[in-house]
Amino acid sequence: GDSVTQMEGPVTLSEEAFLTINCTYTATGYPSLFWYVQYPGEGLQLLLKATKADDKGSNKGFEATYRKETTSFHLEKGSVQVSDSAVYFCALLSTGGFKTIFGAGTRLFVKA
Amino acid sequence: EADIYQTPRYLVIGTGKKITLECSQTMGHDKMYWYQQDPGMELHLIHYSYGVNSTEKGDLSSESTVSRIRTEHFPLTLESARPSHTSQYLCASSDFSGSKHTQYFGPGTRLTVL
Numbered sequence: 001g002d003s004v005t006q007m008e009g010p011v012t013l014s015e016e017a018f019l020t021i022n023c024t025y026t027a028t029g030y031p032s033l034f035w036y037v038q039y040p041g042e043g044l045q046l047l048l049k050a051t052k053a054d055d056k057g058s059n060k061g062f063e064a065t066y067r068k069e070t071t072s073f074h075l076e077k078g079s080v081q082v083s084d085s086a087v088y089f090c091a092l093l094s095t096g097g098f099k100t101i102f103g104a105g106t107r108l109f110v111k112a
Numbered sequence: 113e114a115d116i117y118q119t120p121r122y123l124v125i126g127t128g129k130k131i132t133l134e135c136s137q138t139m140g141h142d143k144m145y146w147y148q149q150d151p152g153m154e155l156h157l158i159h160y161s162y163g164v165n166s167t168e169k170g171d172l173s174s175e176s177t178v179s180r181i182r183t184e185h186f187p188l189t190l191e192s193a194r195p196s197h198t199s200q201y202l203c204a205s206s207d208f209s210g211s212k213h214t215q216y217f218g219p220g221t222r223l224t225v226l
Contacts, residue, residue, distance in 0.1 A: 032213065038153075043118075043202050043217030087153050093213045098143070099160070099170075100206075100215055105153035 002027040006090045006103035013080055014111050021075040021088055021106050023064075029095030033057075033066050033073040036089040038105070044089060047075075085110045115139055118203050118218035125193055126226050133188045133221045135203035142207055144186040145215065148172060149200040161186060193225045 007022040025031065032051045036044040048057030053068035062077045073090060090103040115138040125131060137144065146159040147170075157170030161180040175197070176190050186205075190197055203218040 034214070036215075036217075041219070043116075043204070043219050044155075044215070045217065046214050049214065089155070098162070098213075099157065100213065102155045105155075107153065 002031070002092060002094050002101050004090050004092055004101050004103040006088075006106055009087075009105075009107040010109055011106060012109045012111065015082055016079045017110075019075070019077040019080045019084075019108070021090075021108070023073045023075065023090035023103060025071050025073065025090075025092050027071075027092055027094055030068075031092040031094050033064075034091040034093070034100070035062070035064055035073070035075050036091060036102075038087040038089065040086070047088070080108070080110045082110045082112050084108060116203065116205055116216050116218040118201075118221050120221060121219060122222050122224075124224045124226065127192075127194055129193050129225075131190050131193055131223070133201055133203075133223070135186045135188070135218055136184050137186075137205040137216070137218075138184060139205060139207070139216065140183060141205035141216070142183070143205060143213075144180065145204040145206075146170070146176075146178060146186070146188050147202040147204065148174065149202055149220070155202070159188065193223075195225045198223060198225050 003026045034049045035047040037047045038044045048059045050057040050066035056065045064075045087105045119134045142163045147155045156172035158174040159178040201221045204215040206215045
């Protein structure tokens with residue numbers, strides 16, 4: 001079945017460091033791919049998405065590129081801030097599917 | 113900003129009590145979901161609905177039940193709460209249209225059963 005694997009956390013970075021959170025997926029067809037973020041005490045919210053191969057999703061300085069050849073959707077940000085401290089979830093929606101498959105989440109801590 | 117609401121935000125109750133967690137959305141979305149989130153953060157789908165009068169069990173077996181009498185309302189009920197039900201419960205909704213199934217989440221209910 002479809003699945004999402006993302007790097008384990010926690011990830012601890014200093015402010016202004018470069019961030020990469022790896023995400024790979026297994027799916028048939030052409031899934032849509034998502035990154036969601038969960039700030040402390042809140043529900044998840046969509047950060048960015050990509051719906052076809054080579055699409056780049058971007059928002060708030062974060063970006064991720066849909067790579068079908070490597071079945072990956074890694075999240076990157078050039079310079080993190082303390083306010084980026086949160087849990088990040090990679091997710092996919094199968095072609096014609098109705099359920100979103102979430103990864104296990106990666107907690108990010110950013111130190112001032 | 114998503115218009116999806118959950119009440120209560122926090123609930124502490126004793127074993128054996130019946131509880132209902134409320135979830136409402138004002139976006140007119142057809143699909144709604146309940147997730148259980150464990151302390152390790154992983155999300156587990158426990159119930160979902162395609163629309164009014166539709167309810168389905170999710171991937172994680174749960175003793176809770178849901179109903180969908182109105183489009184905007186998707187409450188979750190535990191007939192007899194137990195300590196093993198202690199968790200964070202997240203409600204979400206999505207539509208079938210061009211938004212490509214983006215899910216909108218409520219803020220969650222943190223349930224503690226003593």
